[in-house]
Amino acid sequence: MYLALLKELLRNRAAAAGLAILVLAAAVALFGHFWFPGDPWEMNAAPMLWPGEDPANPLGTDLMGRDMATGLVSGARVSLMIGLVSALISAFVGITAGALGGFYRGWVDAFLMRLTELFQTVPQFVLAVVLVAIFKPSVATATFAIGIVSWPPTARLVRSEFLVLREREFVQAARTLGMGDLRLIVTQILPNALPPVIVIAALNIAHAIQTEAALSFLGLGDPNVMSWGAIIGNGREQVVDAWYICGLPGIAIVFVVLAFNLLGEGLNDALNPHLAAK
Amino acid sequence: MMLHTRIPAVLKFLRRRLWQVAPVVFGIALLNFLILQLAPGDVVDVLAGEAGAATPEYMARLRADFGLDRPVPTQLYHYLKHTVMLDLGFSFRQNMPVLQLILERLPATLLLMIAAMGVAVFSGLVLGVISARFAQRAADRVISIFVLVTYALPTFWLGLMAIVLFSAKLGWLPSSGMTDISVELTGLAHLRDVARHTLLPALTLATFYLAVYTKLIRTAMLEYFGADFIRTARAKGATETRITLFHALRNALLPLMTMLGLQLGSILSGAVLVESVFSWPGLGRLAFESILARDFNLLLGILLFSSVMVTVLNICVDVVYAFLDPRIEL
Numbered sequence: 221m222y223l224a225l226l227k228e229l230l231r232n233r234a235a236a237a238g239l240a241i242l243v244l245a246a247a248v249a250l251f252g253h254f255w256f257p258g259d260p261w262e263m264n265a266a267p268m269l270w271p272g273e274d275p276a277n278p279l280g281t282d283l284m285g286r287d288m289a290t291g292l293v294s295g296a297r298v299s300l301m302i303g304l305v306s307a308l309i310s311a312f313v314g315i316t317a318g319a320l321g322g323f324y325r326g327w328v329d330a331f332l333m334r335l336t337e338l339f340q341t342v343p344q345f346v347l348a349v350v351l352v353a354i355f356k357p358s359v360a361t362a363t364f365a366i367g368i369v370s371w372p373p374t375a376r377l378v379r380s381e382f383l384v385l386r387e388r389e390f391v392q393a394a395r396t397l398g399m400g401d402l403r404l405i406v407t408q409i410l411p412n413a414l415p416p417v418i419v420i421a422a423l424n425i426a427h428a429i430q431t432e433a434a435l436s437f438l439g440l441g442d443p444n445v446m447s448w449g450a451i452i453g454n455g456r457e458q459v460v461d462a463w464y465i466c467g468l469p470g471i472a473i474v475f476v477v478l479a480f481n482l483l484g485e486g487l488n489d490a491l492n493p494h495l496a497a498k
Numbered sequence: 499m500m501l502h503t504r505i506p507a508v509l510k511f512l513r514r515r516l517w518q519v520a521p522v523v524f525g526i527a528l529l530n531f532l533i534l535q536l537a538p539g540d541v542v543d544v545l546a547g548e549a550g551a552a553t554p555e556y557m558a559r560l561r562a563d564f565g566l567d568r569p570v571p572t573q574l575y576h577y578l579k580h581t582v583m584l585d586l587g588f589s590f591r592q593n594m595p596v597l598q599l600i601l602e603r604l605p606a607t608l609l610l611m612i613a614a615m616g617v618a619v620f621s622g623l624v625l626g627v628i629s630a631r632f633a634q635r636a637a638d639r640v641i642s643i644f645v646l647v648t649y650a651l652p653t654f655w656l657g658l659m660a661i662v663l664f665s666a667k668l669g670w671l672p673s674s675g676m677t678d679i680s681v682e683l684t685g686l687a688h689l690r691d692v693a694r695h696t697l698l699p700a701l702t703l704a705t706f707y708l709a710v711y712t713k714l715i716r717t718a719m720l721e722y723f724g725a726d727f728i729r730t731a732r733a734k735g736a737t738e739t740r741i742t743l744f745h746a747l748r749n750a751l752l753p754l755m756t757m758l759g760l761q762l763g764s765i766l767s768g769a770v771l772v773e774s775v776f777s778w779p780g781l782g783r784l785a786f787e788s789i790l791a792r793d794f795n796l797l798l799g800i801l802l803f804s805s806v807m808v809t810v811l812n813i814c815v816d817v818v819y820a821f822l823d824p825r826i827e828l
């Protein structure tokens with residue numbers, strides 16, 4: 221099934237381009253430090269060297285003389301990791317809430333829907349800022365905060381799928397066979413509800429990467445980790461004189477976010493072909 | 499038209515909906531309390547201690563106020579009581595009650611949000627209509643690439659780059675603040691000054707939503723081009739322009755309003771970032787200052803207040819929606 225899906229994605233030019241960018245970004249994140257070894261925090265050259273000015277620092281240096289390329293490689297790792305893990309958290313919370321509400325209905329559903337609405341009313345980014353600021357900025361709190369503010373759309377989607385699927389014959393059949401609720405939810409309904417969830421998860425990763433960058437930009441990043449948002453935040457004071465310090469990590473963010481969006485749309489076309497006509 | 503006959507209905511609707519703000523306040527207050535309970539240190543440490551400027555007497559009074567020596571439900575009761583009476587506490591860093599601070603910054607944020615939404619809705623409509631009218635042709639393709647890219651741009655980064663280009667390199671527009679503080683302007687000149695300062699932040703904030711609305715209008719209009727009432731209009735001999743602008747567009751406005759209502763929270767989040775880039779003196783800038791000062795009581799107050807604002811704005815969107823579509827019951 222996965223091979224067929226991959227083939228389908230590669231036939232779609234936009235999705236294939238997205239996949240290519242992501243493979244490249246993953247390669248930079250995983251193997252980049254072989255090309256640019258060393259500590260991204262080390263101040264080992266003249267400050268504010270423009271890209272190409274000195275071959276030792278091909279992408280230049282920042283305000284403190286730290287190598288930009290090393291920082292960008294470190295940022296790729298941080299961004300992708302936080303993006304993936306927080307999207308997993310968000311999917312887990314969203315699927316759990318949506319599945320329970322849609323399966324059991326009644327007061328469980330009513331309670332979970334109120335909770336979902338509450339989390340949708342609160343400005344998400346402001347809540348993430350509050351969580352990270354109060355629980356001390358770190359990779360863990362940022363990941364957790366982004367995951368915890370972004371689950372409502374997934375929950376709503378899973379709930380509506382469950383409301384329909386629970387009435388279907390194969391579910392009734394499994395129930396008649398004496399299957400317990402948990403097995404019914406996990407082995408029967410969930411696999412059928414997953415395709416749209418996968419699409420929303422891809423889009424969530426894109427959004428999470430942007431949110432992480434925004435948090436670091438505001439100074440709420442992990443003080444020990446060099447991320448793209450942190451490089452932009454550190455460079456903003458001199459943005460007029462050395463715009464590349466903010467420019468380069470921003471371009472990296474744009475490409476990765478664009479790639480996940482393209483992948484999400486491609487997955488949507490491949491997994492929900494009846495919607496593709498739109 | 500029939501607008502005036504709906505006014506009593508609108509008033510009744512407003513009365514009913516305003517009551518729905520109460521559970522939101524309650525929910526957010528509960529959430530804030532939970533965050534404070536889970537935070538390292540006790541509530542008063544977080545609220546006043548981190549701010550570093552509270553006097554020991556005040557902290558002792560706060561501890562007694564919150565009843566920290568009493569069980570958690572009692573504490574919750576006290577916290578909710580304070581919140582419901584809109585007593586959001588005092589900010590030592592800014593030396594002002596939190597509520598007053600927030601209300602002072604509110605107009606700037608509202609101006610920014612409304613300006614940005616105006617730009618986003620208007621340009622989204624124009625681009626969406628063009629791209630639906632010329633679907634699959636060159637104009638449509640250019641617009642869809644534009645949409646794809648703007649959708650991926652981080653707002654705060656776009657703002658920084660806009661400052662570099664339009665303020666520093668070209669010198670067209672000011673890069674920070676809401677007014678020129680070096681000169682005292684009044685009347686029309688003052689308005690012009692504010693407008694010049696609003697332009698860059700509003701455009702920056704608008705970009706993302708512009709992309710969303712363009713896509714939405716395009717999809718909605720393409721759907722309507724096949725609908726019965728459009729065929730009827732065509733059969734009556736209406737021109738394509740008239741059909742596009744009066745028949746399809748009017749109906750495509752409805753999903754736009756729905757989307758706008760859903761996105762109010764996200765727009766406010768975007769404003770926080772844009773304000774901290776452009777030093778815009780609004781709620782977002784206040785949030786940024788409170789992060790820097792570790793003034794968490796202020797930060798929690800902003801969270802509560804902005805959620806209430808989203809709920810109230812949502813009610814306004816519902817009213818506009820009902821005016822656009824007479825079939826909707828309020």
